Amino acid sequence: MNEPMLKTEPAAISSVEFFDRARARLHFDVPPGLFDPNIVPPSGDAGTDRMLEILAREQPIRPAAVLIPVVDHPQPTVLLTQRSAHLNDHAGQISFPGGKIDATDATPLDAALREALEEVGLTREFIDPVGYLDLYGTSFGFRILPTVARVRPGFKLRINEAEVDDAFEVPLAFLMNPDNHQVHSKEFRGIVRSYYAMPFAERYIWGATAGILRVLYERIYLP
Template identity: 75%
Template structure:
């Protein structure tokens, strides 16, 4: 994980989707379900934290959708979790959640959760491929699906899970100048995390980390 790399100019919508289709696949990484495989972040503190969590908690496989809306200036559709939830209340997130036994794949779980949480009809969604597994300090191993979303959809927010859904320009999120790298102590070791404040929205933690992973996988030459 690095905080100083820069993109070679802005990336166009066509270039972004072309790169994503060439660089992403639907192979499910072993780290999603194998406790012996620790998701690598490139940050020594984070990697140590994930090794510690893997010894203490069972794996909690999850899937999220990264919905990139194909406007002339593409956007990423994000949610704000409901304020009354026990976990991560009020935080900015991708549509998604735990992978159920009835889900055919992590992709199926991500599409199902997007329909349940915000009413995003999967007929508007063209899945492109998976990023790498992203591990969290809560024991979740998240597999993000990058998808092209056709404009024209109508959302139906499930207020039991989500307070709001909104779009952020992809150009802002893929600009490394907006990737703030913070750190805090976890059991005696420093761990890093990203934050990408946008207007009144504070995007940080796993959501910002996954967006950074998207930048490194798709936008860097």
């Protein structure tokens, strides 16, 4: 495992340009693969794609939504959570606010906003949704639809200790710096697949969270 890197060079684009690009490149069309097991979301990694194809045949998919809360400080940050250690799924891992889409949620956006309120007390008055990022599949059968959002500073968090142990902010410039995107591999039934990790200080950001952040970088920062 590589040692954590703490490079925080300024991002190549400004905060204003980040949100302008996000609004131009993202939308609120719900991808059919969120609910259709026959449509496997591509990951860009052949091993992961093969794993997702196998899982889609073997078990029900689990539609989920998360919020990517980009806090509009002079140097923007991303609000992340550390999940409670006793949870059944992804215990103790670094995550975005979010969870499974309930039947009562009108849209994936509503699910993400509801979960952000339930988990950390982030109220809607501070949130300006920008658009959906690409659908992301996981080894647990989740189909995650992330919502990128501009978050106005000044909010007060209220941590739900039944679900979250902590909430913290990481500089967007760090997370969007490809020098900080470590690539690792693991095996799934003899298939080697790759995954991202972005260690930051004592926080180990990896798996779906790091993968979604990498997708954000590719969609917003690359031409």
